[in-house]
Amino acid sequence: RKEVEQDPGPFNVPEGATVAFNCTYSNSASQSFFWYRQDCRKEPKLLMSVYSSGNEDGRFTAQLNRASQYISLLIRDSKLSDSATYLCVVKPPGGYQKVTFGTGTKLQVIP
Amino acid sequence: NAGVTQTPKFQVLKTGQSMTLQCAQDMNHEYMSWYRQDPGMGLRLIHYSVGAGITDQGEVPNGYNVSRSTTEDFPLRLLSAAPSQTSVYFCASSVAGNSPLHFGNGTRLTVT
Numbered sequence: 001r002k003e004v005e006q007d008p009g010p011f012n013v014p015e016g017a018t019v020a021f022n023c024t025y026s027n028s029a030s031q032s033f034f035w036y037r038q039d040c041r042k043e044p045k046l047l048m049s050v051y052s053s054g055n056e057d058g059r060f061t062a063q064l065n066r067a068s069q070y071i072s073l074l075i076r077d078s079k080l081s082d083s084a085t086y087l088c089v090v091k092p093p094g095g096y097q098k099v100t101f102g103t104g105t106k107l108q109v110i111p
Numbered sequence: 112n113a114g115v116t117q118t119p120k121f122q123v124l125k126t127g128q129s130m131t132l133q134c135a136q137d138m139n140h141e142y143m144s145w146y147r148q149d150p151g152m153g154l155r156l157i158h159y160s161v162g163a164g165i166t167d168q169g170e171v172p173n174g175y176n177v178s179r180s181t182t183e184d185f186p187l188r189l190l191s192a193a194p195s196q197t198s199v200y201f202c203a204s205s206v207a208g209n210s211p212l213h214f215g216n217g218t219r220l221t222v223t
Contacts, residue, residue, distance in 0.1 A: 031209060087154070101154040
């Protein structure tokens with residue numbers, strides 16, 4: 001099993017739709033979780049951290065389910081500018097050792 | 112607001128040539144790492160460092176060397192370039208603990 005797994009998509013959604021991505025991880029001791037956004041093979045940029053209690057940033061909501069070992073990202077009221085690849089990132093305990101990326105989920109928002 | 116700086120942005124090498132990709136950060140981050148990204152493969156860790164003088168291998172270290180003589184710099188050396196090393200390379204850094212990674216703009220390398 002891969003350490004971090006994501007559905008590669010693409011998810012093609014109309015503007016205004018709500019879309020959700022999941023990411024599963026294999027190391028139950030994983031400490032920190034993040035969602036990154038990447039445009040056209042530019043550098044990944046931090047979208048949001050994922051906290052145990054769940055957190056929201058505008059139209060974006062991130063959730064962590066430790067029991068089932070997955071994190072999720074919900075995007076409400078999708079905009080054309082949300083079209084990108086969304087990367088799930090898992091950090092091990094202590095923050096050292098290797099940081100693992102999912103392969104990314106591609107989102108295309110359609111007019 | 113320099114953050115993580117990578118040079119060069121683009122590079123073309125011939126098979127067998129060597130070169131060094133530079134990465135520097137001005138945020139006093141302990142953790143630095145190099146990734147390569149290929150179509151359909153996601154980001155794969157090449158080497159990482161948890162502090163000056165300490166480096167370790169990632170998922171795909173063969174053909175690459177690193178060193179960390181200072182906190183700020185983490186160069187990646189290609190000893191004898193091969194076409195399989197054609198890729199986009201990203202350097203990233205972070206503090207320890209639960210902090211996110213900060214990425215450089217990437218180096219697009221083509222080996223012919």
